[in-house]
Amino acid sequence: MNKKNNKKPTFLFIGRNSTDGIFSKKNKKLLSDPLDDNNPITVQVLGICSALAITVQLKPAVVMTASVIFVMACSNVIISILRNLIPNRIRIIVFLVVISSLVALVDQFLKAYAYDVSKELSIFIGLIVTNCIVMGRLEAYALGNSVWKSFLDGIGNAIGYGVILILVAFFRELLGSGNLWGMQVVPDFLYESWYVNNGLMLLSPMALITVGIIIxxxxxxxxKLIEKG
Amino acid sequence: MNRDSNFYTFLFVGIMIVGIASILAFTSQTLKPMQDENVKNEKMQNILSTVGINVSRDEAEESYKKFITQELALKIDGSINENINPFSDLNLAKELKKDYEDQHFPLYVAEINSEKYYIIELRGTGLWDAIWGYISLKSDFNTVNGVSFDHKGETAGLGAEITKEWFKESFKDEKIFDNEGKLVGITVLKGNNDPNNSDKDDHEVDAISGSTITGDGVTDMIYERINNYLPYLTIINGKVSMR
Incomplete structure (x- = not known):
């Protein structure tokens, strides 16, 4: 480890040690990369479990995305602030404690302000703790980078995850139950003539297949994503 | 300080735990009143839905006061304990863990268009965790007027389907006593040859495929809980027949 760097911690001072501005090209890339080139779901194939579980309808997928954005941005920032203080041997435990406290906070707020949504998501909010994307970004990025960059990285990855989630949920709800956001979009005359909802879309295997098609x-x-040789 | 020393590690963990615990405890305490309010209103909503009144959560309290005319806490012998408010003081999950003689059961009486309905609270076990709900009986104490079910962690798409309207609908007008007046409850049964549930005297409703154990849980919970109310129903029914 570089000892010189350690003596001058970048505690909360956005971009002080780096030469680039707040929205430099490099920083913008932190936001845009996870959307396409380095998407956590379609390229790194992480966080698949929740992509299967909560994509039956659009609404829970959007709430899940919002919750994950909050949890990832906050946990990345917190870990980045503490990165020079966290004892190396217990860093994974510290990650877990930070993530699960944030998730507990989200859960409490949903129960108070969005009771129906919290009922619908029930255990899946708790399962954000086990979302490998969150833990992965803490270990791979926040532990070694400044606060602002980690914040962008967290937001970027959460959005990259959320975009796929919402996309999958869109097709599953549309084809599986003929609804979008709980409202019927497939007109009645189609049902009366020949159209039938595809019940298979509601089951988890079709989530995997939908993700596969998106990939x-x-x-x-x-x-860039095509392997050579 | 040496970041790899044991002392530092313990110090870090200690500070972290105290800090995070206070944040979480503070949030939980601040939000508790609102969460309790939500739970209370949902309970009212569920009770009302068994007598066919579907209101939003904000309107639940108003309608509850309007339609629920009596709240009774019944002792195991069927007498009424006046000292207990069944809505706020009785937690059926806790009651069922008490000694048999100390148990109390809530009974809600609704009055709609001068028809009386008796609403019984249900609680049992599904596949993964607790299931609960309410069942309302018409004034003959035999015909089911409506049910509402909820669950803690049944499988989505399978066991969790018990909360769906079409499943609850099938309980309507079923009878809980047989011709000799013996309690039989309502059985959630596979292959009862009555998928449309047109036979209302068979004490059976069609089960959901893939959720046998949740369905059995519903069957047991209806039978066992109504069983607790039999002493009271006998007392009331006696009065009814004498009239």
């Missing part, structure tokens, strides 16, 4: 489409457009 396929993404790779056929993004040449």
């Amino acid at each position: 396929w489409i993404q790779r056929s457009f993004n040449k």
Whole structure:
């Protein structure tokens, strides 16, 4: 480890040690990279479990995305602030404590202000703790980078995760129950003539297949992702 | 300080735990009144829904006061304990863990268009965790007027379907006593050859495929809980027949 760097901690001082500005090209890349080139779900294939579980309808997917954005941004910032204080041997435990406290906070707030949503998401809010993306970003990024950068990285990855989640939920709700956001969008005359909802879309296997199709489409457009040889 | 020393590690953990515990305790205490309010209103909503009154959570309290005319806490022998408020003081989950003689059961009486309905609280066990609900009986104490179910952690799409309207609908007008006046409850049964549930005298409703154990839990909970009210129903029914 570089001892010189340790003596001058970048405690909360946004961009003091780095030469680039708040929204430099490098920092913007932190936001945009996880959306496409380095998407946590479609490229790193992390956080699949929740992508299966809560994508039956659009609404819980959006709430889940919002919660994950909050948890990831906060936990990345907190860990980045503490990164020069955390004892190396227990760092994973510290990550867990920080993430689970944030999740407990989200849960409490939902129960008080959005009771129906909290009932709908029930255990899945708690399962944010086990979302490998959160833990992965803390270990891989926040532990070694400044606060502002970690914040952007957290937001970027959470949005990258959320975009796929919402996309999958969109198709599953539309094709599976003919609704969007709980409202019927497939017109009645289609049902009366020949159209039937695809019940299979509501089951978890179709979430995997939908994610697979999204990966396929993404790779056929993004040449960087195609493995050589 | 040496970040790898044991002392530092313990110090860090100690400070972290105290800090985080106080934040969480503070939030939990601040938000508790609002959460309790939500739970209370939802309970009122559920009770009302068994007698066919569906209101939003904000309107629940108003309608509850309007339609629920009596709240009774029944002792195990069927007499009424006046000292207990069944809505706020009785927690059926805790009651069922008490000694048999000390148990109390809540009974809500609703009056709609001068029809009386008796609402009984249910609680039992599904596949993964607790299931609960309410069942309302018409004034003959036999015909089911409506039910509402909820659960803690049944499988989404399978056991959790007990909360769906179509499942609850099938309990309507079923009878809980047989012709000889013996309590039989309502059985959630696979292959009862009555998927549309047109036979209302068979004491059976069609089960949900893939949720056998949750369905059995519903069956047991209806039978066992109504069983607790039999002493009271006998007292009241006696009065009814004498009239």
